[in-house]
Amino acid sequence: MSRTDIQSDSFEDLAMPLFDQLYNFAHWLTRNRDEAEDLVQETYVKALRGFSSFQLGTNFRAWMYRILRNTFLTSRTGLKATMTVPLDLEQDGTDLPVDSVTPETIFIERSNTQLMRSTIDELPVYYREILLLCDVEEMSYQEISETLSIPIGTVMSRLSRARRTLRERLRLQFQEGPRPLSAAVASGINYGL
Amino acid sequence: MDCDSWTAKLDTYLDGEFPSEEMRAFDAHVHSCSSCAADSLARLQMKRSVQAAGRRFTPTSNFRQRVERSIAIKPRSSFGVRWMFAAALSILVVASLLATYLGVQRSRRGQVYGEIADLHVAALASSSRVDVVSSDRHTVKPWFQGKIPFAFDLPELQNSEFSLLGGRMTYLDQTPGAHLIYAVRKHEISVFIFQEATLRGKWDERSPVTRELSFSMETWSQGGLRYCVVGDAAATDINSLAELLKSASSS
Numbered sequence: 001m002s003r004t005d006i007q008s009d010s011f012e013d014l015a016m017p018l019f020d021q022l023y024n025f026a027h028w029l030t031r032n033r034d035e036a037e038d039l040v041q042e043t044y045v046k047a048l049r050g051f052s053s054f055q056l057g058t059n060f061r062a063w064m065y066r067i068l069r070n071t072f073l074t075s076r077t078g079l080k081a082t083m084t085v086p087l088d089l090e091q092d093g094t095d096l097p098v099d100s101v102t103p104e105t106i107f108i109e110r111s112n113t114q115l116m117r118s119t120i121d122e123l124p125v126y127y128r129e130i131l132l133l134c135d136v137e138e139m140s141y142q143e144i145s146e147t148l149s150i151p152i153g154t155v156m157s158r159l160s161r162a163r164r165t166l167r168e169r170l171r172l173q174f175q176e177g178p179r180p181l182s183a184a185v186a187s188g189i190n191y192g193l
Numbered sequence: 194m195d196c197d198s199w200t201a202k203l204d205t206y207l208d209g210e211f212p213s214e215e216m217r218a219f220d221a222h223v224h225s226c227s228s229c230a231a232d233s234l235a236r237l238q239m240k241r242s243v244q245a246a247g248r249r250f251t252p253t254s255n256f257r258q259r260v261e262r263s264i265a266i267k268p269r270s271s272f273g274v275r276w277m278f279a280a281a282l283s284i285l286v287v288a289s290l291l292a293t294y295l296g297v298q299r300s301r302r303g304q305v306y307g308e309i310a311d312l313h314v315a316a317l318a319s320s321s322r323v324d325v326v327s328s329d330r331h332t333v334k335p336w337f338q339g340k341i342p343f344a345f346d347l348p349e350l351q352n353s354e355f356s357l358l359g360g361r362m363t364y365l366d367q368t369p370g371a372h373l374i375y376a377v378r379k380h381e382i383s384v385f386i387f388q389e390a391t392l393r394g395k396w397d398e399r400s401p402v403t404r405e406l407s408f409s410m411e412t413w414s415q416g417g418l419r420y421c422v423v424g425d426a427a428a429t430d431i432n433s434l435a436e437l438l439k440s441a442s443s444s
Binding site: 011012015016019020023024027028033036037040041044045048113116117120131132134135136138140141156159160163166167 | 204205208210236239240242243244245246247248249250251252256257259260261263264265
């Protein structure tokens with residue numbers, strides 16, 4: 001089958017199964033339904049136009065996510081979201097040991113999905129996106145590397161910092177939240193995070 | 194290796210990103226270390242919580258349809274359709290031109306055959322059918338010297354049913370030619386001979402034997418001359434005379 005033959009039909013076949021997850025990711029980035037729709041629509045149009053440059057056999061999902069992310073970064077919302085980047089973003093952090101009673105376990109116990117969502121939502125975009133790509137989209141480090149156009153070593157360090165930041169913010173949420181924390185839980189948080 | 198060293202790599206382990214050998218080493222350690230096992234469980238639960246919380250937004254069906262429509266307008270496809278339309282139009286134009294050309298050619302050929310038949314009928318209807326009256330081919334052939342710009346050979350008719358009645362000058366499409374009249378039983382057959390070069394393209398080489406207005410007609414090109422045998426005799430008689438003429442010309 002020639003490249004011309006597969007062009008349009010193949011694109012639809014490959015791209016539409018990613019529609020829901022691309023929209024979810026776009027909404028997390030933009031934090032707005034209308035902007036997410038615009039972003040996804042623009043992504044699909046750009047991808048269709050550029051499909052001839054896509055190397056068949058390479059990772060189509062990473063290619064689509066990269067287009068979406070690059071489109072977002074050049075949008076007004078994206079530029080605003082990435083204006084402030086911490087200087088130590090790519091520095092390796094050292095994970096502290098965590099106790100058996102941690103914010104994670106508390107979260108599971110309380111099933112506070114809403115709190116988790118709001119905490120993720122407040123993360124800087126460079127942490128939010130890598131966390132979503134790894135844990136929600138279940139991308140490998142290699143795929144994340146291709147999507148974000150960064151080395152795998154940077155993927156690992158940024159992911160580690162994203163998770164640590166998430167834990168710290170969860171701890172703050174519990175400390176400041178209206179619900180009383182048990183002594184054991186408070187102890188675990190103070191010790192572990 | 195102390196637990197801190199394992200802990201630093203725990204997320205990578207839980208993401209399944211280590212080579213299989215290192216994964217097995219981690220498995221062994223986590224099974225033997227209660228602290229790391231608890232830490233792994235907590236981080237895994239956190240990972241699952243992020244996953245559950247992350248699957249949050251769902252596109253509307255209207256939006257999905259809008260995007261599907263936007264990518265269904267395929268530039269390359271419409272480009273292809275335009276090309277197909279252009280190709281079909283080109284084929285149609287070429288076919289029309291070809292049909293017109295073939296029609297004109299057929300019409301011209303039909304016109305020539307009609308004219309040959311007219312010459313045959315006109316000669317037979319004339320009070321002086323031939324200008325040179327002789328059954329001797331050695332008399333008839335020399336009669337055309339100086340009258341037509343070519344020479345031809347006539348067959349010996351002994352032991353055949355045919356007899357030569359004579360000959361006359363004729364013209365077709367402003368080209369001079371020889372008109373010979375033969376008899377077979379009670380039928381009279383005309384033999385027309387013209388220069389092929391001046392009448393090129395007016396004959397259908399694929400069907401040298403035709404019937405026009407119930408006249409049988411056979412035509413062929415030989416030695417730069419166009420021969421045309423026409424008459425109301427049977428097609429076999431026309432063909433027999435044609436064969437005699439062909440033999441005479443090739444001998």
